[in-house]
Amino acid sequence: xxxxxxxxxxxxxxxxGTNILExxxxxxxxxxxxxxxxxxxxxxxxxxxxxxFQGDRKIVNSRPDDTMEGCGLCLVEVQGSPGLVRSxxxxxxxxxxxxxxxxxxxxxxxxxxxxxxSRHPHACLACPQQEGCDxxxxxxxxxxxxxxxxxFGHCELQNVANYVGIDPATPRWIPTSLPIIKDGPLFERNYxxxxxxxxxxxxxxxxxxxxxLGFVFDEKGEIQVGxxxxxxxxxNCRFCTACVEVCPTGAxxxxxxxxxxxxxxxxxxxxACPANINIPGYLRLITDxxxxxxxxxxxxxxxxxxxxxxxxxxxxxxxxxRNEVNESISICALKRFAADNSRELWKGSIxxxxxxxxxxxxxxxxxxxxxxxxxxxxxxxxxxxxEARPLPGGMMRYGIPDYRLxxxxxxxxxxxxxxxxxxxxxxxxxxxxxxxxxxxNEGFKAIFLAVGAQLSRKIELESSDLKDVLWGVDxxxxxxxxxxxxxxxRVMVIGGGNVAIDVALTALRCGANSVTMACLEKREEMPADxxxxxxAIEEGINILTAWGPNKILSKNGQVTGIELIGCASxxxxxxxxxxxxxxxxxxxxxxxxxxxxxxxxxxDFISSDSPISVQRGMIVVDEKSIETxxxxxxxxxxITQAPGAIIxxxxxxxxxxxxxxxxxxxxxxxxxxxFQPETPSSSIGKIEGFADLPRQKVPELPVAKRYVNFKEVxxxxxxxxxxxxxxxxxxxxLRLQIEEIVSPPEKLLKWTEENIQIVPECxxxxxxxxxxxxxxxxxxxxxxxxxxxxxxxENDKAVWFEYEEDQFYSKRESELIQQYxxxxxxxxxxxxxxMDDLF
Numbered sequence: 001x002x003x004x005x006x007x008x009x010x011x012x013x014x015x016x017g018t019n020i021l022e023x024x025x026x027x028x029x030x031x032x033x034x035x036x037x038x039x040x041x042x043x044x045x046x047x048x049x050x051x052x053f054q055g056d057r058k059i060v061n062s063r064p065d066d067t068m069e070g071c072g073l074c075l076v077e078v079q080g081s082p083g084l085v086r087s088x089x090x091x092x093x094x095x096x097x098x099x100x101x102x103x104x105x106x107x108x109x110x111x112x113x114x115x116x117x118s119r120h121p122h123a124c125l126a127c128p129q130q131e132g133c134d135x136x137x138x139x140x141x142x143x144x145x146x147x148x149x150x151x152f153g154h155c156e157l158q159n160v161a162n163y164v165g166i167d168p169a170t171p172r173w174i175p176t177s178l179p180i181i182k183d184g185p186l187f188e189r190n191y192x193x194x195x196x197x198x199x200x201x202x203x204x205x206x207x208x209x210x211x212x213l214g215f216v217f218d219e220k221g222e223i224q225v226g227x228x229x230x231x232x233x234x235x236n237c238r239f240c241t242a243c244v245e246v247c248p249t250g251a252x253x254x255x256x257x258x259x260x261x262x263x264x265x266x267x268x269x270x271x272a273c274p275a276n277i278n279i280p281g282y283l284r285l286i287t288d289x290x291x292x293x294x295x296x297x298x299x300x301x302x303x304x305x306x307x308x309x310x311x312x313x314x315x316x317x318x319x320x321x322r323n324e325v326n327e328s329i330s331i332c333a334l335k336r337f338a339a340d341n342s343r344e345l346w347k348g349s350i351x352x353x354x355x356x357x358x359x360x361x362x363x364x365x366x367x368x369x370x371x372x373x374x375x376x377x378x379x380x381x382x383x384x385x386x387e388a389r390p391l392p393g394g395m396m397r398y399g400i401p402d403y404r405l406x407x408x409x410x411x412x413x414x415x416x417x418x419x420x421x422x423x424x425x426x427x428x429x430x431x432x433x434x435x436x437x438x439x440x441n442e443g444f445k446a447i448f449l450a451v452g453a454q455l456s457r458k459i460e461l462e463s464s465d466l467k468d469v470l471w472g473v474d475x476x477x478x479x480x481x482x483x484x485x486x487x488x489x490r491v492m493v494i495g496g497g498n499v500a501i502d503v504a505l506t507a508l509r510c511g512a513n514s515v516t517m518a519c520l521e522k523r524e525e526m527p528a529d530x531x532x533x534x535x536a537i538e539e540g541i542n543i544l545t546a547w548g549p550n551k552i553l554s555k556n557g558q559v560t561g562i563e564l565i566g567c568a569s570x571x572x573x574x575x576x577x578x579x580x581x582x583x584x585x586x587x588x589x590x591x592x593x594x595x596x597x598x599x600x601x602x603x604d605f606i607s608s609d610s611p612i613s614v615q616r617g618m619i620v621v622d623e624k625s626i627e628t629x630x631x632x633x634x635x636x637x638x639i640t641q642a643p644g645a646i647i648x649x650x651x652x653x654x655x656x657x658x659x660x661x662x663x664x665x666x667x668x669x670x671x672x673x674x675f676q677p678e679t680p681s682s683s684i685g686k687i688e689g690f691a692d693l694p695r696q697k698v699p700e701l702p703v704a705k706r707y708v709n710f711k712e713v714x715x716x717x718x719x720x721x722x723x724x725x726x727x728x729x730x731x732x733x734l735r736l737q738i739e740e741i742v743s744p745p746e747k748l749l750k751w752t753e754e755n756i757q758i759v760p761e762c763x764x765x766x767x768x769x770x771x772x773x774x775x776x777x778x779x780x781x782x783x784x785x786x787x788x789x790x791x792x793x794e795n796d797k798a799v800w801f802e803y804e805e806d807q808f809y810s811k812r813e814s815e816l817i818q819q820y821x822x823x824x825x826x827x828x829x830x831x832x833x834x835m836d837d838l839f
Contacts, residue, residue, distance in 0.1 A: 003094040008101065020087035020098055021074050030745050031100050032109065032160050033074040034116065034195065036088040037246050038739045039682070040202040043068045044089045049214035052226030054191045055179035059224050061216035068198055068215075068223070072112030073164060076100045084108055106165070113161065114170045116195050119222060120249065121173050124148040125158050126166045128815050139818075145175050149193055149250030154259070156248035156741060157195065163744035184232060185324040185691075186255060187244045193251040196223030200243035200252060207738075209683040212237040233691035238684055239325055239730050241266075245738045267733045268319035269331060274651045275301040279316055279331055280733040281677055286334055286726040289719070294338035296346035296675035302650050303374045303417055304367060304396075306409045309336025310714065311400055313529060313645045321732055327695040330725050333714070337722040349674040352420065353380035358664045361386065361444040363430050366394025367646045368637030369450035370417050371653025372660070375670040377420045379661055384444070385422060388429040392418075394452050395638075396646065398480045399473060399499075401506050402710040431605025436633060446632050446660040449619065450653065453638035457598035462551035464595070468559040469552060472503045472596025479506055488591025489513040492562050494549050495596035496526040501533065503596045504541045508707055516588065518544040520567040520579050535713065539703055547586060548579065552593055561589045601639045618642060625659040626652065634659060684731055696725040747802040748773065753792055759785040759803055765812045766803040773800055780806070780813030 001016045007024055014023040022038070024031050035043045046068035048061045075084040079097035084105060087098075099105070117125070123142040124130055135147050152158065178191035196215070204213040212235035215225045227235040244252040257265045264271035269279040278297055285294035298305045312332050320328035358381050362369045365387040373383045391397060396410050418424060428434060430451065439447055456471035463469065468488065472495060478485060491512040493504045496519025504515045517536070519526060523545045526533060536543065546567045553561035566584030571577060603619070606612050611629040613620040619635040621628055626636045636652030638644040658668040687693070699715040706713060717725065748769065749755040759766075764784045768776045768791065776797055781787040784803050791798070806812040 003092060005092050005094070005096040005098065007098045014092055016092070016094075018092050020076055020078075020085075020090050020092055020096075023092050024076075024087065024098075024100060025742050029100055030163075030742065031074050031076065031087050032164055032744065033071060033088055034157065034160055034248050035068075035071040035197040035199065036074060037199050037202075037741060039207055040199060040246065041206050042070070042089045043198045043202060044070045044086065046198060046201075046215075048216045049228065050216075052214045052216050052224060052228065053230045054189075054224070054226040055181055056230050057179055057226075058230075059216050059218055059226065062219050063217035063221060066217050066221070071116060071195075071197060073109050073116075073160065075105055075108050075112070077102065077105055109164045110167050113164050114167050117161065117166060117170050118173065119176075120157065120193060120195050121146050121148055122161070122166065122170065123173070124152055125161045126168075126170070128812075129818065130158075146173060149190070149253070151250040151253065155250065156743070159744050160248070186239055186241055186321060188253050188255060190251050190253070191224075191226070193249045194225050195249055195251075196225060197248060198223070198225065199246040199248065201225060203242040203246045203738075204237075207682050208238065208240055208242055209685050210236065210238050210240075211686055213243065233325075236686050236688060236690055238687070238690055239321075240684060240732070241735055242738060245735050246741075248741070263736060266735055268321065269316040269329075270733075272315040272319045274315070274647050275654070277301045277316075277335075280729060280731055281680075282338060283329065283331070283334060283726040283729045284680055284731065285677065286338060286722055287729070289723065291338045291341035291719075291722070292343045292345040293675050293677070294334075295342035296349065297677065298335060298338060299346045300672060300674050301654075302647070303371055304413050304646070304650065305335055305342075306339035306413055307367075307396055307405060308647060308650075309333065309339050310405050310409065310712075312647055315647075322728060322730055325691050325730070326693075329729050330695060330698065330717075333698045333717055334722060334726055337717045340716055341719070346674040347416075349672075350378065350420075351672065352378055355382065356380040356664065356666070358382065358446070359384065359442075359444045360446045360448065360660055360664075361439045362448045362450060364388075364394060364450035364452055364637070365392035365414075365424065366450060366452045366637060366649060367396060368452070368649035368653040368656070369394070369448065370414060371650045372448050372450065372636075372656040373422050373653075374417045374420065375654060375657035376660060377422050378672065379657075379666060379670060381661070381664065383422045385424050386428045386430065386434070387424065387426045388451075390426055392424060392426065395454065398477050399454070399502075401476065401479070401502050401509075403505070403509065403706065403713050404502070406712050435605070436630070440632070446634065446663055448653075448656045448660065449628070449633065449635040449639060450637045450649075450656075451601060451639055452649075453599035453601045453642065453644070455600045455602055456595070457600045459595070459597060461549055461595070463554045463559070464552060464593075466552065466554055466557060466559055468592045470592070470594045472499050472594055473599055475503055475594055475596075476506060479510065485510055487512045488559075490590045491515045491592045491594060492588065492590040493517045493594045493596055495519055495598075496521045496528055496545075497596070497598070498528045498532055499599065500596035501528045501536050501541075503594050504536055505539060507594065508539060508541075509710055512592075514542075515540075516542040516544065516590070518547045518549070518562075518564055520546065520548045520570050522546050522570075525570060539706060544586075548581065549593075549595070550585065553587065559591055559593060561587055562593055563587050599638065599642075603639070625662075626655050627659060627663075632663065680731070680734060680737075682734060682737065684734070687727070690728075693724075693728050695728070696721045747804075748800045749802065751792070751795075751798040751801050753789070755801075756785065756788045756792055759788055760805060761785045762805055763807050763809045764803055764805040765809050765816060766801055767816070768795065768798040769800040769802070770797060771799045778813060778816045780809035782809075 002013045003016050004013050012027045021031050051060045074087040076087045077099040123146050176192050181189040201213045205211050215223050218224050229235045282294040282297045314332045316331045317328045322328050360376050360381050360383050362373050362385045365385050373385050377383045392414050393410050456473040487510050491507045504517050507515050547564040548567045550563040550565040564586045566582040568580045568582045570579050613629050619639050621635050621640050627634050634656045636656050637649040658670050662668040701713050761783050765780045767778050770776055
């Protein structure tokens with residue numbers, strides 16, 4: 001039910017049950033508070049625990065009958081009430097008349113702030129030169145230990161204190177030497193800066209339902225906050241960092257969150273994923289037993305979840321914040337679990353737009369080409385895919401061994417795309433069977449080049465033309481095509497990337513008794529993924545690091561061995577590939593050499609006079625649109641980016657689809673909701689031993705059973721282990737749902753004559769600021785209003801201004817100029833030459 005109240009002479013309607021503070025905020029009337037937070041229950045009446053820990057320091061509650069009273073800063077006056085009331089806990093009533101800012105209220109708030117500031121460093125907060133100060137050079141010689149923390153200048157306590165005003169009678173803060181804990185995961189705790197507002201305790205207990213924090217009254221009657229056991233891990237902390245988000249001081253502070261980059265740093269898994277898949281979202285769904293829904297959520301960004309769930313390079317896991325607690329989440333394996341356990345819910349949500357009448361040609365049916373085809377078809381365009389090989393899939397089909405990526409998974413996910421009504425023409429090679437000009441003449445309005453890098457990169461090496469010298473990508477293709485290959489007992493593989501690992505393990509499965517790898521890089525520099533290297537070692541591959549091929553040894557046209565040369569360094573000082581070699585030599589017997597040193601694209605279809613530019617074997621495209629130099633022709637995937645991965649190719653396909661749609665008159669919007677999850681609950685609950693929960697190991701085929709076939713090695717999670725693994729997620733994204741606290745109103749006003757008219761005709765100082773709020777001038781004057789009106793007629797650079805009444809305006813003007821010079825080192829407005837005009 002809506003009721004009517006009056007706040008500061010403003011009549012408003014609010015819902016019954018709302019407290020005064022919330023009602024005021026809805027009408028943009030500011031009431032200061034430090035214990036209140038819009039997402040938290042009131043702190044008034046909270047009972048202490050028996051004891052808490054601040055590190056190893058145990059503090060026993062000395063006042064079991066006392067309860068939390070609140071900060072006392074949100075006091076307001078209600079007409080008819082004898083005393084001031086707390087606005088955060090007083091509900092509105094119909095016809096209530098409230099005053100929020102008279103002299104009586106101001107004085108009482110200032111008095112209550114004294115007890116808060118007396119237990120927190122505040123010399124900097126009371127300093128008239130605080131604006132812009134870096135805390136390092138102090139003109140007042142405040143002892144370092146009494147200065148404010150690094151949040152100074154961006155601190156909620158500072159903002160509130162400046163609004164309320166610090167009473168000059170506030171006693172000096174005496175350093176307390178309480179624990180400062182910096183070695184825990186994700187955030188630091190400095191108990192010297194805690195003001196006892198209990199926001200962190202309420203966030204942990206009420207918002208998250210974890211209960212890792214508590215508070216007590218110490219022997220002085222002051223509130224002390226801490227964990228229920230000596231460490232957060234022992235207290236079953238979920239490390240969601242909600243406590244950090246709501247803390248109004250530097251008592252709790254993130255370790256690695258950059259200002260202005262909070263979202264990407266707080267949820268780095270999404271930011272690191274090239275496709276920006278909603279990783280916390282699908283992990284939550286898996287935890288709730290909703291694998292089908294999780295798969296639909298994944299498919300909103302990528303059409304190959306089962307493939308990525310097996311072969312993705314997993315940049316998300318490298319940055320997973322769970323790493324700081326113990327081990328990262330198995331994000332990739334859980335993606336596979338969602339895909340493998342899908343009941344095709346996503347298909348019922350796909351929407352196909354009507355036929356646009358535009359035809360698009362896609363050259364190449366690898367991940368980039370098929371992704372572009374998928375999205376272009378959904379938004380109404382006629383799509384034809386041209387593939388040089390007999391079957392679609394590119395490297396997914398021909399370049400990745402079945403033991404990593406079963407053919408059945410590839411074929412199913414490709415068929416899901418083709419089933420939308422995409423035309424596929426196989427055995428058609430660009431430059432041989434057709435040209436770009438022919439496609440345009442046939443009515444294709446846009447062309448996407450996605451031919452990939454399906455050639456082996458070659459180097460000049462003595463005896464590399466012998467029949468027992470093979471090339472990595474060619475070797476993998478031949479195996480996938482079912483060609484009969486005879487391998488020698490001893491095989492040497494040259495290379496240190498994922499393709500080289502695939503070649504080595506494939507050679508074992510094709511009959512080689514002994515496989516050795518040699519690569520230029522040191523072990524920690526190898527470009528292959530760590531888990532691939534581990535599997536190679538587990539299966540008996542001998543890896544020689546920091547060695548390169550010098551020459552292949554032979555006799556009577558037969559390979560007999562290889563001479564390796566020591567590699568001193570792979571990269572130059574700028575990080576560029578520039579190997580240098582030393583005097584070391586090593587000869588090894590081998591009957592076969594497979595060189596897997598990289599991939600290259602076949603760009604023979606591009607003539608020397610083509611507008612399509614090629615640099616370093618890759619097509620040059622516009623960074624934003626990925627359009628080539630030939631209008632209407634786009635390119636992406638491995639032909640524009642190296643080294644690439646399937647996830648990068650998918651992103652290129654998405655970008656191509658969007659750009660092509662814009663070219664054809666659309667809006668470029670390819671996003672689609674395939675499953676709309678509910679807003680996640682703020683409650684995550686307590687899990688015993690959460691911090692120590694181990695990463696679940698993905699079951700694998702025993703090593704002894706791998707050599708005789710190409711069966712998939714990683715067997716995937718069952719439901720029980722998938723839920724266990726997903727439940728380890730910190731759910732970092734929930735922090736982004738926490739509401740921002742309402743800050744005191746800015747002093748800055750728009751530079752308008754209407755705003756100047758409200759300025760009093762008295763002594764004071766005003767500052768004029770530009771569009772970026774940079775200071776243009778600082779002036780102390782006898783009559784602020786008259787002076788500002790004169791400025792308004794002449795100053796066309798100002799966009800904002802602020803003012804403050806001060807009888808001793810000359811002194812205040814000097815203070816403001818001095819603090820500006822401390823920060824900027826020169827006069828505002830461009831230097832001392834303009835000083836007379838600006839001051």
